[in-house]
Amino acid sequence: MELEPRNPFASPRFGQIATFMLLPAVSSPAGLDVALIGVPYDGGTSYRPGARFGPRAVREQSSLIRTWNPVLKVHPFQRLRVADCGDIDVVPISIERTFEVITAKMNEVVAAGAMPLAVGGDHSVTLPILRSVARRHGPLGIVHFDAHPDTWDEYFGSKFFHGTPFRRGVEEGLIDPRRMIQVGIRGPLYGPEDFAFHDQHGIEVIRIEAVKEQGTAWVAERFRRLEGGPVYCSFDIDAVDPAFAPGTGTPEVGGLTSYEALVLVRALAELNIVGADVVEVAPQWDGPGQVTALMAANLMFELVSVMALRR
Numbered sequence: 001m002e003l004e005p006r007n008p009f010a011s012p013r014f015g016q017i018a019t020f021m022l023l024p025a026v027s028s029p030a031g032l033d034v035a036l037i038g039v040p041y042d043g044g045t046s047y048r049p050g051a052r053f054g055p056r057a058v059r060e061q062s063s064l065i066r067t068w069n070p071v072l073k074v075h076p077f078q079r080l081r082v083a084d085c086g087d088i089d090v091v092p093i094s095i096e097r098t099f100e101v102i103t104a105k106m107n108e109v110v111a112a113g114a115m116p117l118a119v120g121g122d123h124s125v126t127l128p129i130l131r132s133v134a135r136r137h138g139p140l141g142i143v144h145f146d147a148h149p150d151t152w153d154e155y156f157g158s159k160f161f162h163g164t165p166f167r168r169g170v171e172e173g174l175i176d177p178r179r180m181i182q183v184g185i186r187g188p189l190y191g192p193e194d195f196a197f198h199d200q201h202g203i204e205v206i207r208i209e210a211v212k213e214q215g216t217a218w219v220a221e222r223f224r225r226l227e228g229g230p231v232y233c234s235f236d237i238d239a240v241d242p243a244f245a246p247g248t249g250t251p252e253v254g255g256l257t258s259y260e261a262l263v264l265v266r267a268l269a270e271l272n273i274v275g276a277d278v279v280e281v282a283p284q285w286d287g288p289g290q291v292t293a294l295m296a297a298n299l300m301f302e303l304v305s306v307m308a309l310r311r
């Protein structure tokens with residue numbers, strides 16, 4: 001399932017847009033190992049909107065991704081059948097109906113035996129994806145890269161938005177919170193009670209200070225306790241410093257460098273990754289060169305590489 005030679009200038013036919021990493025476009029996940037899927041929904045955003053345009057920006061910026069991962073020493077597109085399954089037909093004016101269509105599509109993906117790798121969309125879309133993946137694998141371990149804990153209870157009187165997916169995931173039994181690690185958390189919060197839920201359920205938080213002071217190798221060592229069982233990786237692009245990834249809805253200064261982000265995703269290689277997402281790319285806020293979408297495209301490549309090595 002590899003396009004060779006891969007010419008980044010090979011324009012798609014009229015009426016089409018580029019595919020993720022120049023991979024084939026397919027209408028069904030049947031026969032795939034990894035299904036790349038756009039989730040163009042940002043109705044769960046509380047501040048700057050725009051992540052609904054993330055998938056198309058990431059597709060465009062992914063066209064220079066080559067096929068060999070020299071660090072992990074893997075040809076992911078030879079090892080796995082990977083293709084672009086297009087975007088989910090979300091309902092921009094209804095989060096409930098959008099969640100239903102996301103779960104329905106992801107149920108198809110997991111029923112076909114494929115691992116989903118979704119591109120958001122805001123972070124609310126992770127919850128309906130977890131509903132499908134957990135239905136197949138049981139309660140999931142989670143590695144969650146983010147500036148924010150996303151475990152709040154509700155906002156504006158709603159239980160569903162991009163600040164609540166992980167609390168809902170624990171409440172619904174989709175996540176094993178004792179096998180959940182958050183990385184990159186920072187920025188002003190409401191108070192220490194923002195982490196009462198973590199303490200109550202045993203969720204581990206690796207704040208950005210720990211990443212910077214202890215180093216990425218130390219963080220990689222923390223991940224090792226998740227070996228064995230199924231693990232889902234959710235990567236909010238705002239985990240990366242806005243100097244490297246400004247195109248997002250709720251930027252927080254003082255984050256991961258682009259290099260640290262790549263190193264930390266590669267550190268998942270010892271884990272049994274069963275699905276992943278990269279969310280919160282909002283191209284309207286992006287910098288020159290669409291660096292945020294480019295960052296997300298490279299994270300996708302590292303995630304597929306890790307999946308190719310899954311234990």
Ligand SMILES: [Mn+2]
Pocket residue numbers: 123146147148150162236280
């Ligand atoms: Mn988030």
